[in-house]
Amino acid sequence: MKILVTGAAGMIGRKFCEALVKRRNIGSRSVVRLTMADAIKPAALVGAPFDVSTLSADISDPGIAESFVADRPEIIYHLAAVVSGEAEADFDKGYRVNLTGTHRLFEAVRQAGYQPRIVFASSIAVFGTPFPETIREDYAFAPLTSYGTQKAIGELLLADFSRRDFFDGIGIRFPTICVRPGKPNKAASGFFSNIIREPLKGEPAVLPVSEDVRHWFASPRAAVDFLFHAGALDLGQLGSRRTLNMPGLSATVGEMIASLKDVAGADCAKLIRRQPDPAIQKMVDGWPRRLDASRAETLGFHAEKSFEEIVHHHIEDESAG
Numbered sequence: 001m002k003i004l005v006t007g008a009a010g011m012i013g014r015k016f017c018e019a020l021v022k023r024r025n026i027g028s029r030s031v032v033r034l035t036m037a038d039a040i041k042p043a044a045l046v047g048a049p050f051d052v053s054t055l056s057a058d059i060s061d062p063g064i065a066e067s068f069v070a071d072r073p074e075i076i077y078h079l080a081a082v083v084s085g086e087a088e089a090d091f092d093k094g095y096r097v098n099l100t101g102t103h104r105l106f107e108a109v110r111q112a113g114y115q116p117r118i119v120f121a122s123s124i125a126v127f128g129t130p131f132p133e134t135i136r137e138d139y140a141f142a143p144l145t146s147y148g149t150q151k152a153i154g155e156l157l158l159a160d161f162s163r164r165d166f167f168d169g170i171g172i173r174f175p176t177i178c179v180r181p182g183k184p185n186k187a188a189s190g191f192f193s194n195i196i197r198e199p200l201k202g203e204p205a206v207l208p209v210s211e212d213v214r215h216w217f218a219s220p221r222a223a224v225d226f227l228f229h230a231g232a233l234d235l236g237q238l239g240s241r242r243t244l245n246m247p248g249l250s251a252t253v254g255e256m257i258a259s260l261k262d263v264a265g266a267d268c269a270k271l272i273r274r275q276p277d278p279a280i281q282k283m284v285d286g287w288p289r290r291l292d293a294s295r296a297e298t299l300g301f302h303a304e305k306s307f308e309e310i311v312h313h314h315i316e317d318e319s320a321g
């Protein structure tokens with residue numbers, strides 16, 4: 001089976017490609033070829049038991065999406081995107097990559113005239129206030145950011161192109177993925193990861209919001225598992241509602257810090273410096289606190305059940321690096 005991953009140089013894309021090298025299969029089908037596509041050149045994959053090619057080009061440029069799907073991959077993981085903070089800061093870039101890029105990819109598949117599976121990375125940013133305590137999957141789209149709007153349009157395109165049998169699509173609304181490894185990115189939610197990752201490295205981190213802020217999380221490990229499961233699932237079970245709220249856990253910042261203390265000791269948590277930022281506080285006050293992911297769970301998607309587990313998974317997965 002041939003696989004295309006867009007955004008393959010990104011955090012989730014890279015981890016997914018590395019996991020493919022280890023697992024070799026998606027469901028019962030073995031991978032024979034992987035195309036890693038991204039605006040920046042993805043680093044080489046070591047030890048892949050299948051063919052790997054890398055493409056570095058902007059998916060929103062004319063003709064590029066067509067080149068990404070030229071060898072007719074059976075599963076396309078569409079992860080390429082400009083993340084929330086950057087899409088808000090650069091209106092034109094956000095719409096170009098997240099909307100035009102997604103539409104061009106879907107259109108390239110339609111023009112190629114075959115029916116692959118497309119797994120589309122969406123976000124809980126499609127929802128907006130006023131929030132119920134738990135957000136059901138069918139809660140109204142009311143994005144509060146350009147990024148959320150672009151993902152909501154992507155979900156609609158995915159559903160319509162699937163309805164027209166141009167491809168078989170599944171959208172997965174990731175929780176905020178935490179703990180994000182490496183350097184901070186431009187996502188507005190970056191501090192959630194910083195306050196765990198940096199102290200674990202013995203480095204200080206800034207907490208710009210109050211400890212009662214509550215949000216919805218899953219680990220990078222869970223995100224990779226969602227992608228494998230979405231690639232293998234019988235999509236006949238989805239009906240016309242093609243996008244699922246992914247499982248996660250609801251935790252306050254205070255609970256996250258308590259988990260850090262439990263796992264790594266109180267001194268580690270002392271590296272978190274409180275530096276309230278009213279602009280960030282206002283933004284996160286408008287974010288979802290808990291989602292109903294029961295349909296995804298019934299379909300076999302799973303995530304961590306405690307924040308301690310997320311911290312442990314981060315340490316296990318990143319200690320080698």
Ligand SMILES: NC(=O)c1ccc[n+]([C@@H]2O[C@H](COP(=O)([O-])OP(=O)(O)OC[C@H]3O[C@@H](n4cnc5c(N)ncnc54)[C@H](O)[C@@H]3O)[C@@H](O)[C@H]2O)c1
Pocket residue numbers: 006007008009010011012013037038039040057058059060078079080081082083097101121122123124173174175176177178185
């Ligand atoms: N990480 C999260 O918490 C989270 C939450 C919800 C949704 N998502 C979605 O999951 C996907 C992956 O997220 P991530 O955290 O790995 O993001 P990331 O920023 O680490 O990776 C995104 C990748 O897309 C690439 N890209 C950007 N513009 C491009 C273009 N024009 N053409 C080709 N490639 C381009 C980037 O170079 C980058 O490597 C994204 O679609 C994101 O919106 C992530």
